[in-house]
Amino acid sequence: MKLLIVESPTKAKTISTILKGEYRVVSSFGHIRDLPKSEMGIDVGHNFEPRYIIPREKTKKVNELKKISKGAKEIYFGTDKDREGEAIAWHLCHILKVDPKKAKRIIFHEITDEALHEAIEEPKKIDMNLVDAQQARRILDRLVGYELSPFLWKKVAKGLSAGRVQSVALRLVVEREEEIKEFKAEEYWSLTAELLKNKKQFPAKFHSLDDKVLDKMDLKNKEQVDKIVEDLENEKYVIEELKEKKVLRQSHAPFTTSSLQQEANNKLGFSAKQTMKIAQELYEGIDTAGRHTGLITYMRTDSCNLSEKFTLQVKNWITSELGKEYAEEKPRKFKTKTRSAQEAHEAIRPTSVQSTPQDIKQYLNRNQYRLYELIWKRAVASQAKPACFSHTIADIKAGNAMFRATGNIMEFDGYMKIYGTESKDIILPDLEKGDKLDLKELVSKQHFTEPPARFSDATLVKVLEEHGIGRPSTYAPTISTIIERGYVERDENKRLEPKEVAFLVNELLVKNFPEIVDYDFTAKLEDDLDDIADGKKEWEPIISEFYKPFKKNLMEKYKEVKKEDVIDEKTDEVCDVCEAPMVVRISRYGKFLACSAFPKCRFTKPMEGEGKEEPEVKESDEFCSKCGAKMLIKEGKYGQFLGCSNYPNCKNMKPINDATGVKCPKCKTGDIVARRTKRGKVFFGCSSYPKCHFALWSKPTGEKCPDCGELMVVAAKGKEKCSNKECKS
Structure with missing residues (x-):
């Protein structure tokens, strides 16, 4: 048995349909070793040596891989063809006790018969330059995150975070908002x-x-x-x-990661994260007519190149389908603008020009189809005449x-x-x-005149790329991070709007850690990481050169910067408890009033205009089933609910079910009412639950389908459709 290990179960499933017989294809489910979450995990005193551990949730998978590998004649590592994929292969070698210098590393940019067999016939060695570049990025990011975030907790508020790329992206968003605020229309x-x-x-x-x-x-x-x-x-x-x-x-060049994220955001409304998720699904394989097939090439790339074989396929397709007058005589070549581009890689393209969007539409969900259509058309159009x-x-x-x-x-x-x-x-x-x-x-x-617009995912990715900040694999995670960490939210137009805390943190970092949020400095570090990947530089000196002045400055700022100077804003109000002056403070959720005598007095209260107004509480006609007190109509995370007026002595509560006026077709006695799942999603179920489990995701109209007799429901754009999925009405 020959063993091939990849990082994704979907990818493994697709490859298994191609490599049959003596090959067994298994997935590592991503990284199997990482730095510990509970500590920094880097020995600064010993050349920044990382301490990798096997996370608890990965133990079972590691044991399974060890067991399978014992019966293998040969082990191949087919992880993604980038720094992250190379690092996963290297970690797998250590776990399975395979010498990385002798390991069989196979490289393919598309999951097709030809690409896989070519890769297996000519296995490579693990590229330690790529592994070192990935480790260097991971260590740099860990040093900044684990050293600078506690500084923000101490000087601003708990729960905040800083990051080497994240904080620079935040600065861009904040400075754009400041431009908007200062703008004067002419x-x-x-x-x-x-x-x-x-x-x-x-x-x-x-x-x-x-x-x-x-x-x-x-x-x-x-x-x-x-x-x-x-x-x-x-x-x-x-x-x-x-x-x-x-x-x-x-025509435009075929897609790179950056241009795909921008075009998908502009044309389809996809976030950068959503685009990459769908692209990964298309790359790893879709079930088409009973066979798992990879539909696009690898989606993390900064190259505009297309293979000669593909451009010839496109020329033949254009000549056949559209006419000779539409086909270029010679293949069009595009110069990659990004200075760090890997020219040996390919742009994002379909694995086969014959797999037209219409031909495979039946196998894709709506968003997969829309993104695939965009990729297919862009790649094919790039070889057509102007x-x-x-x-x-x-x-x-x-x-x-x-x-x-x-x-x-x-x-x-x-x-x-x-x-x-x-x-x-x-x-x-x-x-x-x-x-x-x-x-x-x-x-x-x-x-x-109008102010500059807030950043969309597309425009922020474009600016990050122009500044040389981050690389194809980091754009989407960076945007997701500044949203998830509570610094930025999406406005009604899905554009990125910084919260109050973002201005405070950005000002603190710009003033006290200018290099960390400096565009050129961050871009220079990215270039250094590229040089490590190319074998031009060693990783330890670069980290040492960064860390020593950073750590020295951090220690000084712990002494110099006082929390009250950063966050306290005087007011005319006095504390309700001890009558000390109240000050304006900030948390990751916004501003609030706090007693200046803290920690002796811990009184706080919300500021007017900050956060949500206290919801109006109304009495209901119901009484508490536990203590007999009146039940009140209250507002919660997912809408209104009934809560006992004797709270907190009695914590009884129950949902308010909005009636639809439609009888349950299953039990014939209950009414169909609007309810919510634990995650807040609305569905329509029988009021007799748990005796009756009838439920629908769409609101019933009360009418019955003329074809099958099932309930009709409200579909997209107010149209009606049958609730029976097998019925075509």
């Missing part, structure tokens, strides 16, 4: 001439005055615009110059002013036929130099 105006040629109307924008080309902000107020309109209303409008040219619009436009510019003289009309007509759709980029034609009437035009009206509009 008024400006636009002027458009609605012109006619042979009764065909078209617009022309005010372009220049007295031979000076106007900037957007040059028309400052209504009085200025009204004067120009008055001067130009009776002028003759004549075409002074007419230019026509062909414009080619090239779109061609006829671009017309007409400069129209009116007294001492010039107006400009532009027209754009698509003559050949090229790659747009595949990628579907919207392009609206702006059609001008037939114009010639010297034509006299009729003025229908001059339209002036008032505008105000």
Whole structure:
């Protein structure tokens, strides 16, 4: 038996359908060794040696792997082809007592028959440079997190955290919010001439005055615009110059991790984390017609390259399906902009151009399909000919002013036929130099400048990449971290809005630990990690060079920075208990009032306008089944519930079930009411529960299906559908 170990059970399942017979494919379920959670786990005094442990929840899996490996003639390690995957393979070697120098490491960027067999025929050695780079990142992040977070607990509030990349990302979000707050809107105006040629109307924008080309902000107020309109209303409008040219619009490069996260956020509304989760599912394998198949190549990459074999497949597909005129003569190559890009890797692409989105739609859920369609179209369109436009510019003289009309007509759709980029034609009437035009009206509009927008996942990933902060594998986790740690929340438009505590922590870090949140310094560390991965640098000196000044500064700041200087804000209020002055303090949840005599007096109270208002408590018609007191209607995490008025002496409570007016079709006696799961999700169940277990996820309408007689329910967008999944109604 030959043993192949990968890190994911789905990946193992897919590979098992390809490598049959003597191969056994098993999963390690991710990392099997890690730094301990209860302590830093790094011996600073001995060259920052990490102390790895097997987490308790991994013990069973490790024992299972040891047992299986004893019966194996050969052991192959097929973990992901990045630093993290290399480190997992290295840890597995130590656990299974395999010499890393002799280990059989197989590298593949797609889970297909050909890729796997090629990898097994030419196994590599474990790349210790990649392992060292992963360890260096892990150690750096652990040192910053475990040393700096306690500083925040002591000087600001418990539960806060700092991180080498996390805190820099937070700084970007906070500084953008500060820009928005400081922004002052400025008024400006636009002027458009609605012109006619042979009764065909078209617009022309005010372009220049007295031979000076106007900037957007040059028309400052209504009085200025009204004067120009008055001067130009009776002028003759004549075409002074007419230019026509062909414009080619090239397709975009195939996706990297960063560009995929940005496009999926912009077009599909996916967060970076959601995009990577779905992409991983597509990479590791989907059940298609009874066989698990990997649909895309590895999704963590910063390369725009495509293999020659794939570009030839695409050329043949385009020629066959769209026509020879759409296919490029030679494969298009794209230069990767990211300085750290691994050019030997490939961009994210489908494993087969023949697996069109429509062909495999039946095997995918909605979000998998939408992301796969985006990846397939982007990769295939990258090898199609450019779109061609006829671009017309007409400069129209009116007294001492010039107006400009532009027209754009698509003559050949090229790659747009595949990628579907919207392009609206702006059609001008037939114009010639010297034509006299009729003025229908001059339209002036008032505008105000707008502040920069809050970061979306897409724009934050773009800026992180531009600054060289983080790498493909870290963008999504970084955004998730600053949200999960309570620094940032999503506003109504899913954009990233920093909370009050984020401003405080960011100010503290910028003032006292400028290097930790410095964009260039963080990017330099990323470059150092890349150099370790390339074998150009050793990891211990880089960590030592970072840690020594960091630790020295940290010790000094423990002495210099006083908590009251950071968080205390004086007020005119006095403590209700001891009458000492009250001060404004902050926790990870926001501001609150606290007694300045702490810890002698621990009185606190919420600030007006901070947090949620105290919900109104109403009496119900029910009495407590335990003590007989009145039950009150209260507001909880998942909505209203009934709680005993004798609380805290009596803690009896029960849910408020919203009736739907529909009788239970199963027991015929109970009513279907709205209820909530433990996680707060609404479902509709029988009021006779637990005697009757009938339940639906969608709200019943009370009508019955004309085909099968089951209840009809409210579906998406208010439409009705049958609750019976096997019924097509």
